[in-house]
Each structure stands twice: as structure tokens, then as C-alpha cells.
Amino acid sequence: MKVLTKVLLIIIAFCFLGTLFYSYFIYSLTPERDKVYEFTIEKDENLDNISKKLKDIELIKDPLMFKLYMKFNNADKKIKAGEYRIENIKDINSLISILEKGQEKLIKYTIPEGFDIEKIAERLSDLNLVNKDEFLDLALKRGNEFDFKFSSEIKNGNLEGFLFPDTYLISEPDAKKVILQMLSGFENIFDEKMIVRAKELNMSVKDVVTLASIVEREAQLDEERPIIASVFLNRLKAGWNLEACSTVEYVLKKAAPVLTLNDLQVDSPYNTYKHSGLPPTPICSPGKASIVAVLYPADTEYFYFVSKGDGSHAFGKTFSEHQRNIEKYLK
Numbered sequence: 001m002k003v004l005t006k007v008l009l010i011i012i013a014f015c016f017l018g019t020l021f022y023s024y025f026i027y028s029l030t031p032e033r034d035k036v037y038e039f040t041i042e043k044d045e046n047l048d049n050i051s052k053k054l055k056d057i058e059l060i061k062d063p064l065m066f067k068l069y070m071k072f073n074n075a076d077k078k079i080k081a082g083e084y085r086i087e088n089i090k091d092i093n094s095l096i097s098i099l100e101k102g103q104e105k106l107i108k109y110t111i112p113e114g115f116d117i118e119k120i121a122e123r124l125s126d127l128n129l130v131n132k133d134e135f136l137d138l139a140l141k142r143g144n145e146f147d148f149k150f151s152s153e154i155k156n157g158n159l160e161g162f163l164f165p166d167t168y169l170i171s172e173p174d175a176k177k178v179i180l181q182m183l184s185g186f187e188n189i190f191d192e193k194m195i196v197r198a199k200e201l202n203m204s205v206k207d208v209v210t211l212a213s214i215v216e217r218e219a220q221l222d223e224e225r226p227i228i229a230s231v232f233l234n235r236l237k238a239g240w241n242l243e244a245c246s247t248v249e250y251v252l253k254k255a256a257p258v259l260t261l262n263d264l265q266v267d268s269p270y271n272t273y274k275h276s277g278l279p280p281t282p283i284c285s286p287g288k289a290s291i292v293a294v295l296y297p298a299d300t301e302y303f304y305f306v307s308k309g310d311g312s313h314a315f316g317k318t319f320s321e322h323q324r325n326i327e328k329y330l331k
Contacts, residue, residue, distance in 0.1 A: 043081040106169040113287030130175040153206040161282025213282035216290040217246035220311040225293035230300040242272035250283040
């Protein structure tokens with residue numbers, strides 16, 4: 001009787017472990033249906049690289065399980081090279097079917113960090129991916145029509161700042177699809193950790209993106225982004241105006257090494273020399289580095305910075321120190 005009990009316990013244990021293993025196996029190879037996955041498989045790329053690539057974009061959760069499943073199904077040698085854009089993927093078998101069939105040649109486009117919506121529209125129009133007027137109407141006036149996780153942050157339908165700069169693949173020219181891709185890019189980058197951090201700083205997502213867009217236009221070196229972010233945050237905490245030249249340039253539609261006194265008098269809520277707080281919307285699409293810089297700024301007492309003319313900046317704590325930097329680098 002004792003032997004039978006032990007055998008039953010062993011069988012139950014194996015069944016339990018088998019159930020756990022199967023549950024993890026299914027979990028590790030089940031994509032999220034509401035996500036869009038974009039990736040490229042090179043000719044003769046090995047299964048290890050492909051597995052890592054799919055893990056990096058979170059299409060699969062466990063590369064080892066993926067490799068075992070592919071080999072078990074003799075599918076590891078059938079993967080076709082190509083540029084893939086996959087959405088509404090149901091399960092691992094659907095993914096394998098797509099990888100074995102290959103995918104049509106997709107159109108690749110790149111939007112650099114720091115482009116505002118008008119520049120994005122020009123770039124996409126030049127690539128014959130959108131009608132410029134249609135794109136601007138959708139992105140500047142009808143942004144609330146898109147199913148977007150951060151829709152509550154969008155005011156008056158203006159998506160400025162939320163079209164994430166990156167390289168994308170698309171199957172056909174279509175303004176709505178391009179906008180959805182770029183909004184999805186933002187959703188993917190601004191994750192739950194960033195949302196929690198923004199709340200810790202008492203900032204909305206839009207506040208973070210708006211300040212990050214200013215940092216994006218003011219900074220050229222990645223290592224200086226957290227320092228420049230700290231300057232603007234120090235000014236806001238002290239009740240100062242931001243006095244960011246980039247916000248005036250956004251209004252004037254021009255970039256200049258030095259703005260004139262007349263430029264600084266432009267009547268606009270975006271003129272942070274005349275108006276306190278953040279501008280009404282972001283002024284461009286910031287990259288991840290600028291967003292992270294705002295969420296995790298350097299700990300400084302700087303209130304001023306001036307360009308050295310080589311892409312870097314000199315920082316100052318006091319106005320007199322700032323004046324010395326101006327004398328040194330601008331005259």
C-alpha cells in the first residue's frame with residue numbers, strides 16, 4: 001500500500017511539473033496580439049541570432065524554448081530572409097507559418113530625433129508615403145481619433161511630440177498607418193516604469209515629453225542631456241521662465257546660432273522668454289535619450305548654459321558665472 005502511495009505521489013508530482021513546464025512553454029512562445037512587431041532577418045542568419053532578435057522585440061519571451069520548438073518541428077531551416085512587419089499574431093504556429101512563407105518587400109523610412117510634425121510630413125511626403133496635407137490634418141488636428149494609450153494627454157488633436165522618431169517598415173503608403181506606427185513606437189518606449197517615474201516627479205506624460213522635446217533641440221551630446229534637463233527643471237522649481245531659445249525657434253520656424261532681441265519679443269504662448277511654465281505642446285519628437293534625461297536628470301545647481309560652438313556647453317550656477325562663459329565663448 002505504501003509503495004502504491006509513493007507511486008501515485010510520484011505520478012502526481014510529474015503531472016504537476018509537466019503542467020508547469022507546458023504552461024511556461026505556451027507563455028514563452030505566445031506573442032501579444034495587440035502589438036505590432038517589426039524586424040529584419042538577414043540571408044543565412046542563424047537561429048541563435050534570430051531568437052535573440054525576436055526576444056529583444058518581445059515577440060517571444062524565451063529564446064531557448066523558441067529554438068527547441070523550431071528544431072522539433074523541423075522549421076529552423078525553413079525561415080526566409082526578409083523585412084517583416086507582423087500584427088494580430090495569434091500563436092507560435094502562426095509566426096512559424098509567416099517566417100516560412102516570407103514577407104513581401106516592405107518600405108523602410110526613418111524619422112530623426114528632433115523633427116517636428118511639419119518636418120516629419122515633409123520627409124514622408126518626399127518618400128511618397130503620405131499626402132502632406134492629409135498627414136498634417138490628421139497629426140495636428142485629428143490626433144484624438146487614433147486609438148492611443150496616452151490619448152488623454154493629447155489636446156486639440158495635436159500629436160506633436162508623440163510621433164516617436166525611429167526607423168519603421170510599412171507595407172504601403174498610408175498616412176493613418178504611418179501615424180499609428182509612430183504612436184505605437186511611443187507606447188513601446190514610454191513603458192510602465194517611465195509612467196511611474198513621471199508620477200514621482202509630479203509630471204504628466206505630456207509634461208515629460210514637452211520638456212524632453214526642448215532638451216532634444218537644445219542638446220547635441222547625449223552626456224549633456226541630463227545636465228540640460230536639470231537646468232530647465234531647476235528654473236521651473238525656482239519659478240523662473242524657461243527661456244529656451246528652441247521654443248522661440250519653433251514659433252519663428254527658423255534655427256539661428258543667436259536669436260535677436262526682436263525675435264525674443266514674438267507674441268506666442270510658445271515664447272518661454274515671455275511666458276512661464278512649459279509651452280502648450282512639445283516642440284518636436286524627442287528621442288529616448290532626451291525622455292530619460294528628463295525623468296532622471298543630473299543633480300546640479302546649474303541655472304545657465306551657453307554653447308561653446310562645438311556641440312558642447314558651458315554651465316553656470318550664477319548669472320556672473322554665466323556672463324563669464326558668454327564672454328569666453330560668444331565674443
